[in-house]
Amino acid sequence: MAHESSSGSTGSSSNSTGTSSGSAATTTTAAAASKNNKANKNAAISKATYDTWYVIAGVTGACMAVYLFSVANAWYIRRRVAAARRAGKAASPPAATTGASVSISRVPKALNAVFANIAYYRVWPLWIWSATSTAEWWWTWAYTGIVLGLGFWGCISNGKLDYANPMGYVAFGQIPLIVALSSRNNVLSWLTGISYEKLNYLHRASGRLCVLTTWLHTLGWFKKGLGKHGPGTNIFLTGMLAAVAALIMWLTSFALARKIAYEFFLISHITMGIIFIVGSYYHWPRLGEWCWVGLVIWAFDRVLATCRMMWVNKVWLMPFSSKRAAHSACTVELVDPDVVRLTVNRPNMKWSPAQHAYITMPGVATLRYEQHPMTIANIQSETGDVTFIIRAQTGFTRRLVHRLTEQKSSDINCYLDGPYGMSHGLNHYDSVILVSGGTGVTYGTAHLLSIMEGSRNATTAVSNCRLVWNVREAANVSWIAPMINEAVAKGLGQTRFHIDIYITRSAASDEPGTAHVAPIEDTATPEYSPSGSTENVNDKGSASSLGDEKYASIAGLSAEAAQLVSWHRGRSHIEGILRSDRSESATDGAGVAVACCGPSGLTLDARRAVCKVNSAGSILRGQNDVTFYSELFGW
Template sequence: MYYVIAGVAFGCLCLWAWRRAAAWYYRRKVGRARAAGVRSQDDKDKDNKGALARAPSAASAVLSNWAYVKVVPLWMFQHVTLAEWFWSVAYLGIALGLGFWGCIRDGRLDYANPMGYVAFGQIPILIALAGRNNTVSWITGVSYEKLNYLHRMSGRVAVLATWLHTLGWFHQGLGPHGPGSELFLSGMLGAVAALIMWLTSFALVRRVMYEFFLVVHILMCFIFIVASWYHWPMLGWWCWTGLIFWGFDRGLGFLRMILVNKAWLLPFASKRAEHSACVVELVDPAVLRITVPTRSLFRWSPGQHALITMPQVATLRYEQHPFTIASAAGDAVFLVRAQKGFTARLLARMQSDVESGLNAYLEGPYGVSHHAELLGHDTLLLMCGGTGITYGTSHLLGAVAAAHKGTTALSALRLVWNVRDAAHVAWIAPLLNKALENGTAHMAVAIDVYVTRTGASLEPGPGHEPGPGHEPGPGHEPGPGHEPGPGHTPDSEEDSGATTPATLSSSEAVDKVSVPEKPTYGLSEQAARFVSFHKGRSPAEMILRADTERSATDAAGVAVGVCGPLELQLDVRRAICRVNSASAILRGQPPIELHVESFGW
């Protein structure tokens, strides 16, 4: 089993290294041309390349669409891609196949003990895939939250194997190891703990009672490991390996928190404010903007997230909560939608619109950033909804900075934001003002704000109306509290589209909301030139098709990043499947690559 995992990890490592090398090549070679104002002519390139030369790219597009873009909906589970289904089924088949291998003994099927070995073997894998600091992510370049589906499959294999082992022994007879014996009691305790852990991990439980799920999940996992060790000490090294992974993850995280926040200075009152201060602003009745001043040892890349600890707000003093960082450098800025748990307590703690008396400690950054790869494309389209804009602003700010340095192949970047009210632009206005004050160098930038709320979409106004709290998807955060995972706390109505846009033939045909002559919503005059307002929900396919047609072919093509609720993600996925077709690639259209920022804990 572990040889198979090692082989797959090595293959992923090679793929990751190749992608990074290709992105570096495009940033280095094409970036210089972009800085000099040189951009390839699509028509010339289409004439020079024949369909046969484009066949590999066309085949890659078909594979990408089917494996990574299309999703399979199931009512019991999240929408998952075919690639995730393939690896999940492959994992299940390999684990059970190895377990049943050699189960025929003396002409009869004996699966009880082999299934016990399979269950023990899942313990290190389960914990390794659940940790934020895990070697699997370091080797494969796949962020820990993106590997969560394998963590869930490993857990299902553990539960299935445990109960096959249990029922197998009941079937063949317990002999001297019946009720009352340590072997029986420890085995049943572990089996029941595994079953409870599985039953309380369904999406409905996580959505309605996340804090309950979190406590039960950790407690039952610990009981399962300890009971397994007592049940069969000869295989206890599997348990110890899992606990070592657990300790390594938490120990490294604790060390990072100490270093980032310079915890050794916190006992001194004169230094505490300098290394733990933060500013919390109420930018909307249900949205908070948290600004943590620059920490010298805290460095991150666009798209990454950090864990925030605020002892004065937390129920458990040092509980942690993940949020995507909306800025790209300097102060760390977070947008938080207040819902339940920690975020609701933080909102209630606000005595005024600006609160500067709270302490905040950061741990991280976490998540594998694809920003370097995105900079190797010619066109970048960022589709965001609600507070998922943090993902978009971080990449926008990073790309603008790279354009000024001449280290990006991007010639065009479009940020599309679906919001309930045009006044929500004020959430990110300070970031846009600072990033765009000196222009965008050679890179063309457009920020399209789609106002989706009925009434407000007809004319933007300063009125703020918080939408009903949208419960996060299955377990969006690996810490106590109940806000969605890194970065976005989407509002269901503003992102799924309260209005259906009319069919439009071109981007110029989109009805724009009239923008006041003077800068508004906190935007500077310079930043306001890049922002335009539109009615209704963003037409993803139309926007993508228009940007793809204008994209040059001397870089890696078009990159699409999406962060928001499920409906927005599905809309973008459908658009990519229609636009990124094999026939279009054969005609000379540049390929499209999708990056989805979502948390499926």
């Protein structure tokens, strides 16, 4: 019995042990399954983040293919037409403007014009983001939709929506793109040909998306319950620090804030950006790879910019007092109460028309080595001079004007970092119209000088080039007169050049010393007849349409340069100018190019004019298509 009893006890004990082991095994299996499910969920979320970058790579590759084709096509057109001109072949005659029949072969060009008008040239005013084109809208919402769609795809687990962690992954994945799109040395720009400042809307879109997903992650965890990750823990403190920094960046980046206090925006943006990246890294080190990639991109941009600045300014010679002045000096001229012309001699700097450089003036800046972007007004020459025309606004530019103690100064140190921006050459078009307002003429002047040089060397396809400049006073032309005089003195080749000056603020009697001058023709009406469009404007023997040489004298124009200039009162009627020049343009190049730089109102007028003139019907009847370029005016 004892044995039986013992055996029974042993059996009971064995059953109990078996039950405990089975329960433990079940618990272990359940824990392993839960852990496995969590790992699979995190893998799916991580995959969604990487999928976003596969999409970015694919789109970049497609844009690169289009860019390479456009560059090759422009090179071919320019070479072919220039060679024909050198051989003495006349430009192809303009297409008939009335009575022409529709050509089916021109359907692709007509469709392209319709697409360009809708996608790129027409803009939709926005109260908070200024004027935005349809293409910018589309890319912004497409990118936002793709990223959020892929992110929320990983939010569904066991039939439940859990967006806390997936949105955190999305936020981490935005860091490299945000940094890359804010960099001057932008790899995406090099691959696609789209200048980094024109990709800024995607920088803003990615930034807004990062702020949104950061706060969805934060609020998602508040909703779920923080548990062991509550206040006082490292993960909570670093996470909230990063989230608040992201929110401050967003709140201080609105257009109004940038306009009122740009320097404050810049400093706070950089500071909060660093805090966000560092806070994010310490919040969840497992995703630190995204932070490191962002920092590597930032370091690459800074190192390359520093090396370029050292090369352009020959920094290695600065320790020698005898060399320091020559490689840090500049000439600043006050050409108007609020406008200066800055000339810096930097033979090591090589640039293309309409690129820009960053200016550093330690003696003027609030922060000693702060940098400010300015468009280069001239083209590269053997002298190595780089010229800028700068209007005083607030901050740095206003201090620069106040710093001058006389009309012309050479005692201010200046350092350049550049060039930057993707220059779109215009030498493959039949006709070019450069529309400028105020100091936006730097963009137009650079392209005008480039086409003049190409005409002189017989390397351009442009048969007709017109600069349309809206200025406050006739004397403002003196800002660019030295550069125009020098270019005209070298010769102009076969291209016809016209410079139309529209005086928008004052009548002829308001100008000093011009009381006897005949009234200026007012062409700011729908009917436009361009002056200076004779058979060979470069050999005109008469004075400009003003009927007197007084304005040319005030503007500092040489007698030869004055022959290209026509003076008008009122604002330019861009649509009339475009219709007239297109009807007279040759047809063996790439059509008509309109390039605009100026205040937003002028740019909008130019866009409307292009949309009206660049119609499918006119192109089907043989007229040239119109390509529009817009340069940013301000930052």
